[in-house]
Amino acid sequence: MGAQEADDDIRFARPGYLNFPMSTQLQTDDDVDWYRLEIFRPGNLTIRYDVGPTAGAFPIVTGRRDDVDFIFSPPVTSEDGTVSQSVQIEPGELFLAFTGEASETDYLFELSLEPLSDADLVWRGIDGVPDAAGSFPVDLDINTAPRIFNLSLSEPAVLVIRSRDEVSGAVRFAGQVVNSSTGATVRQDPYYEPGEDAYVMRNRLGAGEYEVQIHSYNNVVTPTRLIFMTSDFGDAFEPNDTPDMARPIPINTRVSGVQTYRGDVDWLEVDLPAEGDLVFTFAAIEPETGGHPVAYLYSSGNTNTRLYETNWNSASGTLRFNNLSAGRYLLRVTGPDQELVTEITALFTPNRNPEDSDPNTRFFLVGLAPEGNESLQTAIEVIASAGGGETIAMTSNDMELGLTLAEIVSDTEGRGMNLLDVLRASSQVMSQRHFTTPENTLGDWMEGATGRFAATGLFEPVSATGGDLAAREAGDFRARMQRYFAPSEKN
Structure with a gap:
C-alpha cells in the first residue's frame, strides 16, 4: 500500500478543469485520486486519456454527485487512437475518482463538455434588414430612450453584441441585459475591443426571456450598426472565466x-x-x-x-x-x-x-540539524541561545550579513542555500556584534566568544578528515568564517 496522499480523500479533491491537460499518478492498485469539477450547463462530459510508459493501460473512472455515484460509458477508441468515456450530466458540483489496475502509473487525461443541442434563439423588435455581415442599423441618440430588443433563449448561451462601422471604425456604446421574469440586471463581462474596428458587449445568459437595452455612450450621438449573435458557453468554459471565480x-x-x-x-x-x-x-x-x-x-x-x-x-x-x-x-x-x-x-x-524600518525588531533563532546528529544539534542550540535563552535584537545589517555568509557557505559546498545555513550564519554575525570589541576583527571576535561557544567546537582546529560529522562540519565552517572576516583583519 502506497503512502497516504491528500487527494485520496474526497474532502481534499484536486480542482479539475475543462479542456486542459491534467495528470494523476496512482501508486498502487488500491490508490484513488479525487478531482472536483464545477459544471455550469448541462451537456455530455467526456474524458479522453492516455498514459506515459505503460501505454494501453487506462484508469477506472467513476463519478459522484450529491453523494450518489454514477458511471461513465465503456471506453471507446477512436480512429486516431484516443480513448474516451462520456456521461450526460447536469449543472453543479461533481467529483471524479481515478483508480488503476497497475502500480505507479502516470495517467494523462483531458475533460471536455459538449452541448446537448443548439440554443433556440428568437429575436423580436430588431428593425431593418441585416447586411451581408449580419449587422443592423441602430441610431443611438442622446434625445431618445434606449433601444430595446427582446431575446428568448431555450438553453444557456453567450450573447455578443458587436459594433461595426466601416467609416469611423469601432463605435462605443453602452447597455444592459435585464431578465424579463425577475427584473434583475444580468451581470456582464467588461466591454472589450478586440481590434480597432469593433467594440463588444458580452453576457452569459441562462435559458429564459430577456430585454436587451442599448443606448449611447457618454451622451454622444452614435449612429452605428450592431451585430447580434449568440454562441454556447464553449467546450472550455472554466471557473476562471468569471471575475468572481478568478x-x-x-x-x-x-x-x-x-x-x-x-x-x-x-x-x-x-x-x-x-x-x-x-x-x-x-x-x-x-x-x-x-x-x-x-x-x-x-x-x-x-x-x-x-x-x-x-x-x-x-x-x-x-x-x-x-x-x-x-x-x-x-x-x-x-x-x-x-x-x-x-x-x-x-x-x-x-x-x-x-523611516519605516525598526532596528529593534526581535527574532527567535531556532536551532535545526539533521536527525540523529546530536552533537551538531547541541552545537546549534548553543548558538541559537546566544541571548541567554531569550530573543536577540536583529538589525537589517545582521540579516544582510547573515544571508551573505550563508551564500558563501552554500557556494563553497556547491549546493543551494538552506535555512540551516542562514540560522548559523546569522547567529555568528549577531554574536560578533553583541559580544566583541568595536574592532570586530576575527581575533577579537573569537577571543570574546570563547566562553560562550566553547561547547560548540566550531573554532577548534580539525586535523582529521574523518570522524564525527559535527567535527568535520565545524572545521569547514571555521574555515569559511576565517575567509569571510579576513578583510576586516587587514584594516
Whole structure:
C-alpha cells in the first residue's frame, strides 16, 4: 500500500478543469485520486486519456454527485487512437475518482463538455434588414430612450453584441441585459475591443426571456450598426472565466497553463499586501512563438474600468503598474485569435521607506540539524541561545550579513542555500556584534566568544578528515568564517 496522499480523500479533491491537460499518478492498485469539477450547463462530459510508459493501460473512472455515484460509458477508441468515456450530466458540483489496475502509473487525461443541442434563439423588435455581415442599423441618440430588443433563449448561451462601422471604425456604446421574469440586471463581462474596428458587449445568459437595452455612450450621438449573435458557453468554459471565480496568482510565483483562444476570457486575481509596483510577465509556452495574450488589470471593486499600465513592452511581454495600493486586483486575459498557453508571473516590489524600518525588531533563532546528529544539534542550540535563552535584537545589517555568509557557505559546498545555513550564519554575525570589541576583527571576535561557544567546537582546529560529522562540519565552517572576516583583519 502506497503512502497516504491528500487527494485520496474526497474532502481534499484536486480542482479539475475543462479542456486542459491534467495528470494523476496512482501508486498502487488500491490508490484513488479525487478531482472536483464545477459544471455550469448541462451537456455530455467526456474524458479522453492516455498514459506515459505503460501505454494501453487506462484508469477506472467513476463519478459522484450529491453523494450518489454514477458511471461513465465503456471506453471507446477512436480512429486516431484516443480513448474516451462520456456521461450526460447536469449543472453543479461533481467529483471524479481515478483508480488503476497497475502500480505507479502516470495517467494523462483531458475533460471536455459538449452541448446537448443548439440554443433556440428568437429575436423580436430588431428593425431593418441585416447586411451581408449580419449587422443592423441602430441610431443611438442622446434625445431618445434606449433601444430595446427582446431575446428568448431555450438553453444557456453567450450573447455578443458587436459594433461595426466601416467609416469611423469601432463605435462605443453602452447597455444592459435585464431578465424579463425577475427584473434583475444580468451581470456582464467588461466591454472589450478586440481590434480597432469593433467594440463588444458580452453576457452569459441562462435559458429564459430577456430585454436587451442599448443606448449611447457618454451622451454622444452614435449612429452605428450592431451585430447580434449568440454562441454556447464553449467546450472550455472554466471557473476562471468569471471575475468572481478568478484564479489566484501568488505574487512572485510563476503560474503556468493559462490557456486562451479567440473569444475566451480568463480572470486571475492577485492580492497585494502593501503599496508598491506590480509587473506581469507573459511567456508563451505553446506555441512558443505564439506571442502574448491581451491583458487588462482592474481593481476588484470595479471590473468595468481598467487601470492603465505605466508601461507595456510587447517585445518582452511585460506589463507594469506603479504605486498600486494594497488590496485585491483582477487580471483579465483574452485571445489572441489563436489558441495559446501562457506562463504568467506577478512580480511585486513594495514601496520602501527607510523611516519605516525598526532596528529593534526581535527574532527567535531556532536551532535545526539533521536527525540523529546530536552533537551538531547541541552545537546549534548553543548558538541559537546566544541571548541567554531569550530573543536577540536583529538589525537589517545582521540579516544582510547573515544571508551573505550563508551564500558563501552554500557556494563553497556547491549546493543551494538552506535555512540551516542562514540560522548559523546569522547567529555568528549577531554574536560578533553583541559580544566583541568595536574592532570586530576575527581575533577579537573569537577571543570574546570563547566562553560562550566553547561547547560548540566550531573554532577548534580539525586535523582529521574523518570522524564525527559535527567535527568535520565545524572545521569547514571555521574555515569559511576565517575567509569571510579576513578583510576586516587587514584594516
